[in-house]
Amino acid sequence: MSENYPALLVIVPLLSAFAIYACSWLHKKSCLPLAITGLSISFLISIGLLIKVLHRGPFSYHLGGWTPPWGIAYELDQINALVLLAVTTVALVNLIATGKEIERLFADRKGAFYALYLLFVVGLLGIVVTGDLFNLYVLLEIASITGYSLIAMGESARAPISSLNYVFMGTIGACFYLLGVGYMYIMTGSLNMADVRGLLPPLYHSSAILAAFIFCLVGVMIKMGFFPLHFWLPNAYTYAPSPAASLIAPLMTKVMAYVMIRLMVSVFSPSFVFSSISASRGIVWLACLAIIIGAVMALSQRDIRRMLTYIIVSEIGYIVGGAWLGNATAMSGAILHILNDALMTLCVFLAVGAVSRKLGRLYIEDLAGLFKKMPFTMAGFVAGGISIIGVPPTCGFFSKWYLILGAIEANNYGFVAALIISSLINVALFFRIIETAFMGNPHTAAIGHEWTSGIQEVSLTTLVPLLVVTTGLVILGIFSGVVVTQVIRPGLTGVF
Amino acid sequence: MEFFLTHLVAKYNFWLYIILMMIGLYAMIAKNNLIKKLVGMNIFQTAIILFYVSIGSKKGATIPIIEHSGKTVGHALDPAHYVNPLPHVLMLTAIVVSVSTFGVALALAVKIYQRYKTLEEDEILTRIRES
Numbered sequence: 001m002s003e004n005y006p007a008l009l010v011i012v013p014l015l016s017a018f019a020i021y022a023c024s025w026l027h028k029k030s031c032l033p034l035a036i037t038g039l040s041i042s043f044l045i046s047i048g049l050l051i052k053v054l055h056r057g058p059f060s061y062h063l064g065g066w067t068p069p070w071g072i073a074y075e076l077d078q079i080n081a082l083v084l085l086a087v088t089t090v091a092l093v094n095l096i097a098t099g100k101e102i103e104r105l106f107a108d109r110k111g112a113f114y115a116l117y118l119l120f121v122v123g124l125l126g127i128v129v130t131g132d133l134f135n136l137y138v139l140l141e142i143a144s145i146t147g148y149s150l151i152a153m154g155e156s157a158r159a160p161i162s163s164l165n166y167v168f169m170g171t172i173g174a175c176f177y178l179l180g181v182g183y184m185y186i187m188t189g190s191l192n193m194a195d196v197r198g199l200l201p202p203l204y205h206s207s208a209i210l211a212a213f214i215f216c217l218v219g220v221m222i223k224m225g226f227f228p229l230h231f232w233l234p235n236a237y238t239y240a241p242s243p244a245a246s247l248i249a250p251l252m253t254k255v256m257a258y259v260m261i262r263l264m265v266s267v268f269s270p271s272f273v274f275s276s277i278s279a280s281r282g283i284v285w286l287a288c289l290a291i292i293i294g295a296v297m298a299l300s301q302r303d304i305r306r307m308l309t310y311i312i313v314s315e316i317g318y319i320v321g322g323a324w325l326g327n328a329t330a331m332s333g334a335i336l337h338i339l340n341d342a343l344m345t346l347c348v349f350l351a352v353g354a355v356s357r358k359l360g361r362l363y364i365e366d367l368a369g370l371f372k373k374m375p376f377t378m379a380g381f382v383a384g385g386i387s388i389i390g391v392p393p394t395c396g397f398f399s400k401w402y403l404i405l406g407a408i409e410a411n412n413y414g415f416v417a418a419l420i421i422s423s424l425i426n427v428a429l430f431f432r433i434i435e436t437a438f439m440g441n442p443h444t445a446a447i448g449h450e451w452t453s454g455i456q457e458v459s460l461t462t463l464v465p466l467l468v469v470t471t472g473l474v475i476l477g478i479f480s481g482v483v484v485t486q487v488i489r490p491g492l493t494g495v496f
Numbered sequence: 497m498e499f500f501l502t503h504l505v506a507k508y509n510f511w512l513y514i515i516l517m518m519i520g521l522y523a524m525i526a527k528n529n530l531i532k533k534l535v536g537m538n539i540f541q542t543a544i545i546l547f548y549v550s551i552g553s554k555k556g557a558t559i560p561i562i563e564h565s566g567k568t569v570g571h572a573l574d575p576a577h578y579v580n581p582l583p584h585v586l587m588l589t590a591i592v593v594s595v596s597t598f599g600v601a602l603a604l605a606v607k608i609y610q611r612y613k614t615l616e617e618d619e620i621l622t623r624i625r626e627s
Contacts, residue, residue: 134586148600152607158624160607167601168524171537175544178590182548185583440538 002048006061006074009045009084010125013038017118032099035114039095039121040378043088050081054487060131061196068131069195075131075266078491079335083128083258086342090250091121097350097465098243101357106153113137113153117247120146124255127412133181133191134258135269137174140223143458144170147252150244151236162235169232173222175225180215183208184267193267196394204272213273216263224256226316227290234309242353245305251344253312254338257319261335264323265495276324281412287321288418290314295425304362305352307429308345311388315341321415322403325347328496330406332488340387343476344396347384349470351377353464354458368440373456378437380466387473390423395427395477402484508549515545530608530615534601545587552583571603 016038020031022085053059063066090202095117120452123143130136148170152163187193187208203209218229226234237249274280294314301307315378319341323333354377355370356362371378383414387394400419456461476483504511515622516539523536581586605615 070505135541137594138589141597145596145600148604152604157611157627160604160611161620161624164601164604164608165603168537171541171597172521175541178544180553182544182583186551241586352583377527380537488576 002052003061005045005049005052006076007063009042009049009129010122012045012116013125017115017122020118021111022353024114026334028110031110031114032095033256035118036095037098038094038118038200039088039092042121042125043092046081046084046088050085050487052076053081054079056113058491063079064238071193072135073131073192073194074129075193077266078130078487080128080258080262082335082339082487082491083255083478084125086339087121087124087128087251087255090186090342090346091117091124091247093465093469094247094250094346094350097462098246098353100459100461101353102243105155105243107495109153113150116146116150117244120150120247121133124251127259131193133184133193133196135149135191137178137181139172140259143252143255144174144223147248149153150248151240153244154239154241156239158235159239159241162232162239166232169222169229173219173229173358176215176219176222178219180212180217180219181412183212183215183411187212193262196267199421200268200272201496210322212430213268217260220256220263221320223262224316224320225252225313226320227286227313227400229234229292230290230294230313230316233313237309237312238303238306242349246346246349246353249309249349250342253316254319257316257323257334258338261323261331265331265492270326270495280324281324283324284321284412284415286416287317290317291321291418291422292425295422295429298429299425302363302365304364304367304433305349305356306326308348308352311426311429312345315345315388318400318403325403325406325410325412325415327406328407328489328492329402329409331496332484332491333399333402333406335488335491336395336402336484339483340395340399340473340476340480343469343472344384344387347466347473348388350462350466350469351384354462355381357458358456361431364436365440367437370437370440373484374458376457376463377466380470382400382430382434383470383473385426385434389430389479393477394473395480396420398477398480416455421486426446509547511545513547516540516546517575523529528617530605530617533617534598534605537601538594541590543596545590545594548587548590552580554579581605 016034020034020038023030023034053076059077060068060076061074063072063074066072077185096400102113103110118144119260123139123141123146126139127143130139148163148167151166152160181191184196187203187206188196190196190199200209222229233253237245240248264270291314292311294312298307298310299312301310315337318339319334322330322337325331352362358374359366383394387396390396390400392398400423403415404419407413407419440462520540520543523539524533527533527536540613557577557579560581564622608620609615612623614620614623
């Protein structure tokens with residue numbers, strides 16, 4: 001049983017997606033329990049896989065018993081076991097927290113929503129675990145197509161058009177990736193990542209391999225919303241229905257950032273990525289621009305969810321910059337930031353989703369006096385905000401710390417400056433909201449919500465997961481040293 | 497002349513797929529009607545499918561099955577004489593992907609038409625600004 005964990009991890013949610021859709025015709029009430037069961041099994045398996053990887057080291061699983069490079073292999077190492085755990089955790093917690101909201105919003109389309117939800121998670125898990133370049137493309141498109149549909153289910157009139165813009169950009173990205181894989185296949189005749197890695201070194205001088213790398217990189221960067229290819233992102237995430245936004249926003253961009261790191265580390269080698277092509281400095285500068293422009297754009301927004309989407313653009317800048325600084329410290333910081341950012345984004349999006357359920361609209365001035373009305377939700381939002389700013393002991397501080405250390409090691413002080421400036425802008429951002437919510441006079445300023453005295457919190461099913469995520473932020477922060485030394489660094493041995 | 501022969505004629509499949517891709521990209525950027533943009537997207541995807549198919553083709557070669565190799569059994573066993581079927585098989589999957597993307601995009605276009613009663617992008621944008 002346990003040797004089949006990598007396959008079960010992907011297949012259990014896949015089968016439950018189909019079961020849910022069938023179930024929605026027969027017995028509508030059992031959809032949510034089925035979805036939660038499917039994701040819980042997947043969550044437990046990902047814990048099992050992480051423990052197994054830590055004990056035994058990296059291993060590969062051959063689907064159908066076909067040995068690579070002929071068959072498709074699932075590769076497990078310390079880093080992707082960690083990312084898998086992050087994906088299943090975020091998906092499960094978000095489903096539990098927003099279950100009631102989903103039942104209310106999609107009363108007649110429940111089956112479709114849950115099936116898409118699970119298929120999206122299947123796509124992401126597959127992307128992270130697969131060891132095959134073409135398989136990655138297919139799973140990437142599974143995750144993207146379900147993502148487009150989830151976003152288009154939003155109530156807002158602008159949801160379909162934002163989703164269609166995302167379709168255009170996403171398809172261009174996926175096509176570039178496919179083209180890059182094609183060039184690699186022409187040169188090496190293989191699609192298995194480990195095999196390609198072995199075959200590539202004699203071909204590093206070839207311009208076809210350079211073209212392949214650039215095509216793959218640009219494709220993945222479009223998908224992750226890296227500045228200046230981020231224009232689809234704010235609209236798509238703002239107009240998505242809130243249960244889908246708090247699933248897609250933390251996961252999609254982060255998993256794509258992981259794909260970029262995987263391409264750099266386990267398909268190409270850092271010697272090629274950092275020395276043969278002299279792009280790393282340029283990309284780090286672009287990342288600095290992404291960080292600062294994302295933060296400034298966030299500052300100019302009135303709508304809180306839109307503001308958070310620009311913060312995602314800025315966070316992607318952190319990860320890409322860290323990955324391209326070219327040393328082990330910065331790379332560990334980037335990988336740690338993938339985990340932290342998934343958790344922080346989930347935390348703020350859950351809180352914002354809960355607030356928007358009560359208020360309807362989400363402009364900053366609508367929050368006036370909200371602390372007295374929804375103390376726990378707002379506390380969760382503040383915790384997420386503090387972590388995004390990077391205040392110890394929340395986890396956001398530690399990944400920024402590793403990134404800054406890595407930047408100093410690489411003598412790149414521009415990146416250090418960008419990190420610090422964006423943290424300062426984040427302080428302004430979140431304290432503006434906290435001030436309005438804490439000090440604002442609800443009687444005069446409240447436009448969006450009727451003021452009534454007393455606490456009007458959302459239900460416990462939302463509050464408990466939010467509390468879990470908030471404590472998770474602190475726990476991950478305290479143990480981030482352990483995560484880096486015990487899990488991420490061993491995963492990077494032989495790379496730097 | 498030599499440049500013409502080595503870069504244009506010998507690698508004409510690359511030029512064709514690049515031209516097709518650019519036609520698709522142009523339609524996606526410059527056209528105002530959403531359906532025309534979608535067709536451009538489909539041309540873009542098809543260009544890459546044709547690229548994969550072209551790299552898997554070989555003149556005078558057969559399929560890698562012993563039965564089909566004609567009289568001499570050794571014919572289909574020698575890699576020089578058979579076509580690598582893998583790129584074509586991969587493209588079956590890619591075609592499925594592109595069809596489903598196109599399907600989702602068309603469904604979105606229908607939804608947009610129901611909301612705004614038009615598929616011209618500039619009219620949709622003015623309506624968004626008015627509301």
